[in-house]
Amino acid sequence: MKINLANIKKAQKLLNKGECVAIPTETVYGLAANAYSDKACKKIYKLKKRPKKNPLIVHYLNSQILEIDCKLNKDFQKLYKIFCPGPITFILDLKKNSKISKIVTNKKNTLAVRFPKHPITRSLLKKLKFPLAAPSANLFSKVSAVSSADVEDDFGKKIKYVLEGGKSSIGLESTIIDVRSKPKVLRLGGIEISTIEKILKKKLL
Ligand code: AMP
Ligand code: MG
Numbered sequence: 001m002k003i004n005l006a007n008i009k010k011a012q013k014l015l016n017k018g019e020c021v022a023i024p025t026e027t028v029y030g031l032a033a034n035a036y037s038d039k040a041c042k043k044i045y046k047l048k049k050r051p052k053k054n055p056l057i058v059h060y061l062n063s064q065i066l067e068i069d070c071k072l073n074k075d076f077q078k079l080y081k082i083f084c085p086g087p088i089t090f091i092l093d094l095k096k097n098s099k100i101s102k103i104v105t106n107k108k109n110t111l112a113v114r115f116p117k118h119p120i121t122r123s124l125l126k127k128l129k130f131p132l133a134a135p136s137a138n139l140f141s142k143v144s145a146v147s148s149a150d151v152e153d154d155f156g157k158k159i160k161y162v163l164e165g166g167k168s169s170i171g172l173e174s175t176i177i178d179v180r181s182k183p184k185v186l187r188l189g190g191i192e193i194s195t196i197e198k199i200l201k202k203k204l205l
């Protein structure tokens with residue numbers, strides 16, 4: 001899919017103003033907002049009708065930028081090298097001085113993070129001065145959106161903008177792993193557990 005810079009600029013402008021924008025990723029479409037802003041993140045919950053206690057996944061361009069907010073460790077680095085950017089989400093400890101909104105984490109000291117592979121969303125992230133909190137772009141309890149048309153079906157004019165990125169190539173949510181101590185699978189998804197176990201040379205809980 002060709003990258004349309006005017007579309008990316010439009011998304012960038014709205015996100016800078018604290019609005020929500022739907023973004024394409026290789027797993028599913030996300031409903032994104034500035035992860036450093038309480039006000040912007042509150043809009044995600046409201047639009048999705050998502051219970052406030054469900055924390056959000058935050059999308060970063062790379063691990064260097066993530067290091068501002070989270071404590072990284074060896075298991076994370078091993079998996080990052082092989083699978084990122086890609087359909088894997090990590091649970092990590094937040095740093096004390098992290099700027100992540102408490103709305104995103106439901107006041108926990110941990111954060112779910114991912115590095116999306118979709119080239120359009122990567123070029124958007126390159127332009128932003130903040131990471132993007134983004135759950136799947138569907139109403140709570142509905143199936144995840146894998147195209148801009150799916151997003152529009154659920155939200156219509158309630159979302160200011162859907163950044164077009166074609167059909168999500170994987171069409172399945174990311175695998176979530178808690179890598180803070182003994183690595184533990186929290187959700188099955190785009191990457192197989194056996195592949196992860198081979199890289200870490202240990203069994204996952
Ligand atoms: P969704 O954004 O709808 O794909 O779902 C996000 C998933 O990430 C949910 O299953 C959350 O429970 C999970 N999640 C987000 N943050 C955390 C966290 N800090 N610890 C554990 N699970 C998390
Ligand atoms: Mg979801």
